[in-house]
Amino acid sequence: MAETTYIDAIRRALGEEMDRDAAVFLMGQDIAAFGGAFRASKGLFEKHGRLRVINTPLMESGAIGAALGAALVGKRPVLEMQFADFVSCGFNQIVNNVAKTYYRWEAPVPMVIRLPFGGGAGAGPFHSQSPEAWFAHTPGLCVVAPSTPRDALGMLKAAIRDPNPVIYLEHRFLYRREKEDLPEGDLLTPLGRAHVAREGRDVTILSWSWTLHESLAAAEELAKEGVSVEVIDLRTLSPLDEETIFASVRKTSKVLIVHEATITAGFGAELAARVADQCFEWLDGPVRRVAYADRPSPYNKKLELSLLPGRERITAALRKLARY
């Protein structure tokens, strides 16, 4: 057993899957000898060479389109966007080409697009966004956002093996902060299955990625006040594991949805709608959300922190909800 950080787990997944299947290859900017902006592919170029760890020019749309072409003839491309924010330059390829192919003519598109995302680093409006809702809205894409090294490893491996396009959101703030002892072996996390990260009776939190950790901290705080909070780590946003979500809500009768992305038309809105539809008779309070204000992410760290949905805001929201 060795202590593995979140970014180590991603590197391990890439390495193991490249060893296992010669069709798997990596594409991205500065990912070869340099190992990528966050060193996710460090060491893989030396082992697998320039045709399996491909440095592309500074491009997103064309790289995603090229990955689609390769996938259509049997390859399993794993693309790295240098920052999730830049995926907007490849939006058309993802939503119109990649996502629609299987429905249109039943050609599987095994492809993973890795998105290093999220704020907390004072990186400003163009290096801090949480774009999951852009993709969850598009039929044909699987959208995942692991919160732990164990799931970062297991979900990336599962994503690479699945015959469908997977948008894989990896939170930059967690890269070196989250550590876990991980056993050797082929560790997979099923796609499309949420995980009960903390059991509780009084309120359910639905969250993922960085805010999952903030939610756990808030739950701990509420426990001291005698409120038992259940925290669900969605892990996969689309397709959604309704079974786990609805079971928890029907048990606690109260729901708080927490995400880092901006609130309006964020994925939390979808969760709220589904819970309202399917758990109406069980609810004892409003379905509440804690999320980012409808603003770009400001550069100054104090300004950014004032908008991030961290543990204090979650704690306050939980207290209010618990009173219903």
Add this chain to the structure above:
Amino acid sequence: MAAAKRSKPPPPNNPVPVATDPRVLRRAHFLMRLSRAWDARFEAMARVGRIGRWYSAVGNECTTVGTALALGANDAISTVHRDLGAVLTTYLDPTRLAPALFEDGDATPWDALRPSPQSLLDQLASQVFGRRGGFTRGVDRSFHYGLVRPDWGIRHVGMISHLGSMIPVAAGLALANLQDGNDRAVLGFIGEGATSQGDFHEALNLAGVMKLPLILVVENNRYAFSTPLSEQFACEKLSDRAPGYGIAGETIDGLDFDAVHAAMNRAVARARAGEGATLLECMLPRMRGHAEGDGSYELIPPAEREAYLRQDPLVRFEASLIERGHADVERIREVTEIARGIIEDAVERALLTEEPALTEATRPVFAPGEVATAFARQSTEVTGG
């Protein structure tokens, strides 16, 4: 202004080294006539409102057939909306479809891999009508699909509506060849209008940097919907862009089958030899409007329109067949009639086929696996189906 300059005849072609093989000429003639007959049939239906819209490929046949004929089994093609000729060339074994027109030795080894040409034609016709028997079984229109069947030697990736988007995909098909260490080439098509898209630049730049075995054919028919060349780009010829990407480039007279085929052969040889990509700009006559009956044809000045009609590449090709003793008038008539009959039958059969089952609308968006299973588990009340 610049428009006048560019509507002059295209610059002279590179010297054409060899007279084209008579077997290639026979095949090309039949395939071009097949493509033309298809357009004639669908244009007629569009005129009487039996189909909503038709984008004619009349004038493009020499380029689509002349380039696609230079490919071998499992080279790949990526097509857009006026590339029926390339699709037919890739899919069909003409010697089985019209045996009366071919001689012993005309069938290629690839033909032996290809499935029944009749069944592929039927599927194609059903596809265009959005019927059950089409490649997408009703969920997408005309040439918006792909057919990747390595066992048939066919790797065809069709278009999405967003023009330009398929150029990087074609580059990716070429990248896979590079990774596999084979010598297969990829042929992509694009209209001159869509060369203004960012994906054109990104894909050709990648092709240059990685020396991808890609041939991008620009079908320059001088208009994009209503937009003339002078409002589309400011360079002299689109092939002038090739050196900017570090790839080969040629501008070819798309009226001249031999020139197109020879240029494509040169490009394929470069691709197979690992020398990288080629941008082939083919100058085509605008013989039709953008879509039948949409008013765009009337925008072309009448004198220019008439000049294009006189430049019909298929008529020129047939004249050259006669001139060079490859065919006589009777043979031309026979090929034309047989092609017309084949298309007529395929269309009639397709019109008798059934509409798709309504369940096609809600068919899976995910290929079978964990994700598809998770998608199916979601409640239909909240997923809308």
